[in-house]
Amino acid sequence: MAERPGLFTRWNQARRADGLALRRALPDRLLPLLVAAMTVLAALALAGATGAQILSARWSNGAASMLTIQVPDPDTPTTTAGTTTHLTRSDAVLAALADSPGASRVHRLDKAELGALLAPWLGQDHDFALTLPAIIELHMAAGTQTDATALARRLAAIAPGTLVERNAEWGERLGRLADSLHSCALLAVAIVAGIAVVLIAATTRAGLAARRLPIELIHAMGATDGYIAGRFARRTALLAFIGGLAGSGLALPILVLLSRVAAPFAAATPAPTPASSADWTMLAHTLLATLPTPLVATLLALAPAAALIGWLTTQATVRAWLRNLP
Amino acid sequence: MIRLRDVGFRYDAAGASGASAPVALRQISFEVPQGGFRWLLGPSGAGKSSLLRLLALTARPTSGTLEILGSSVAQARRAALARLRRRIGVVHQDFRLLPDLPVFDNIALPLRLQHRPEDEVRDEVHSILDWVGLASRATARPPQLSGGEQQRVAIARAVIHRPALLLADEPTNALDEYQANRLMELFRDLSGLGTTILVATHNDALIRRYPAHELELAQGRLLRDG
Known part of the structure; x- marks a missing residue:
């Protein structure tokens, strides 16, 4: 019996010639563009969430744990x-x-x-x-x-x-405000993710409609739902990942700017302004260091998250569509 | 083998459902043993294509029981149906070739869906291209081929994976007599190797040249099985 080919070989064979022609079904311009825009919005919302969380922690642990005493x-x-x-x-x-x-x-x-x-x-x-x-x-x-x-x-x-002023009350109020801002930011992220899901599903359905005949044919020849859904999902995940990377790149300078503005409130040290264009390379490393660690991690996770959302949405959309076939 | 018991099929046409949907097949019952060959006869609209669709598992019976290659279609899960479909070859009346793919890749489809190694795919496809006389057209796309050439590609694609069940709807329509006879010889060889074959045709001369068991349909009913 012939040895089963490796995963990459099988993927490459299928990519080349199963007639799905995914480049035409899922064009490589619109989807990455839309995902990039969604990623920028998500990055801004997540920056808001991270900022609110930092402020909340600072106000709760800083001002709230301090008493001010006036001695006339x-x-x-x-x-x-x-x-x-x-x-x-x-x-x-x-x-x-x-x-x-x-x-x-x-x-x-x-x-x-x-x-x-x-x-x-x-x-x-x-x-x-x-x-x-x-x-x-x-x-x-x-x-x-x-x-x-x-x-x-x-x-x-x-x-x-002598007067004793308790700051905890203000700290708690500010903490509650920061928590509300944090929740709003997370809600915004959820809405952006929801819109991304709807967009990807709509794009996938358009792709399925465009390639209906080849899909029906290879389905009739024994292609499983998993195979067809996997082919579409890999393509969408790749395009969403590219869009996510582009969106993260676009969001980075905005986030650094916001981080510099917010530094006094978060007690962080703002990044130095470059003295010349030669300093920009070194500054790129400094910029990431300027951002709060959770935000950097979130920013790095945006492209993989976009790819995952794309993959899952496409899998679900294609499998639901294939249910119409016997 | 294939076995049908009181199989009915009703098209779920747009706007028509339930009792108002057009009936294509009524209470069809017959069996074909492994390696059996059947001519499927009847005038246009008799239900031949609908029956082939059911047997190709691209439609489900609306009543009765259908057993294909030892599996009951009604009880089979989707993955099991996909595995069954990989053991079936179909020659469509309208060929259904993928216009974007070269002839080589159209023929290779069943093997690639079975994840056969690419070396094996290449050997098998070149071998059958020689047999159907299209070795020089391997890189052509279907729209560049004549009707007869397209039909030969469709036949090559249907048999390349040596299916356990072969269904052919008017497979000699666009072929000359020489090619039609070669095709019938191929069908005879495959049948001898255990492939169950059903061929729908209006070609009386061919039926006379290759007499075999006949299934005759009319108005969705099986009139003759013998």
């Missing part, structure tokens, strides 16, 4: 039971905060930091006539629950008038 008259000595001590009010509060359970970092804003904070309202001049309150940031360790009311009571006993 920070340089005035504290008094205990009517007796003046050598500690200033701010030093006393700092000492109390350092002993707080779960405190990971206590930082008093210096004059420059205060100036920067107030610059939008008071300008760049840092010589204030009024004595400003001390602003202290209390960073809590991850997972630590802080009773802000109890802390405020304790600090007020040490330095009356």
Whole structure:
């Protein structure tokens, strides 16, 4: 008995001469173009999803785990039971905060930091006539629950008038907003994928209609549904992969630009602007490094995902169509 | 072998269904043993082509039971039907050659669908091209061939994989007497090797030259089996 030929040989034989003429059934221009456009849209939506996820994590783990304490008259000595001590009010509060359970970092804003904070309202001049309150940031360790009311009571006993502002509430609100944006972005990706499925199915059905006679003939000669569906699906997957690659390439500069704009919010370092055209080659590597890792992975996965969607959609479409044959 | 029991077939024409659809075959019953040869006779519209369609598994009976090469068609899964079809050769009245493919590739189709090695395909196709006298037309496309040449290509394609069941609808229509006689000799050889053969024809001279068991149809009914 003759040895069964290898997979590639069988594929090549079939590709050459089974009469399906898939180049005519599924032209190589329209489908890659449509898939490229869908890929760009998907890449943008996924960038939005990734950005929202990063912001959500940052706001939840950063701002939400921080308390801001205002100490009026920070340089005035504290008094205990009517007796003046050598500690200033701010030093006393700092000492109390350092002993707080779960405190990971206590930082008093210096004059420059205060100036920067107030610059939008008071300008760049840092010589204030009024004595400003001390602003202290209390960073809590991850997972630590802080009773802000109890802390405020304790600090007020040490330095009356001290205010404790809990940032977690804002952090949670911002986190919920980011989560909503993330969900919307994923919904957009799902819609884009759905449109891609409809487009590929329509293109495949047009191809089937165009090659109806050869399909019926080789079906009558014993070609299985799997063989015919596989031939169409491989062609669609290839065209979708090419479209996916083109779309990813088009989306890359847009995503890098967005990444640079969003860097301050995500605390990332923006990529350097090239000094000359000679730097562009090196910049290409830097650009990918600039993007968040999940986004790079997603971008690299877009073309294979497009090919998979194309393959699965075509398989389903062709097999459903072949059900009309006996 | 093939076996039919009360087989009926109704075309599911556009807009017609159920009782209003045109009936092509009614209560057809006969058997052909392995290696048997049958002439399929009857006037145009008698149901010969419909019967060949059922036997070629390109249509399903609407009633009765049909057994092809030992398998019941009604109970067979799609993959099993595909395997059965690969054991059947069909010469269509209108040839049904693929105009995009050269003669060589048209004839090679059944072998390639069986995933035969390409060397074997090449040898088999060249051998049968010699036999049908078209060795010099291997690279031509069907529209470039005469009617007789196209019919010889269709015959070559139907027999190249040595089918267990061969169905031919007016296979000598476009052939001269010499070619028709050679074809009948081929059918006789294949039958001797175990291929079951049904040939639909109006060619009385051919039937007289090659007398065999006859199945005669009229208005979708089997009038004679003998």
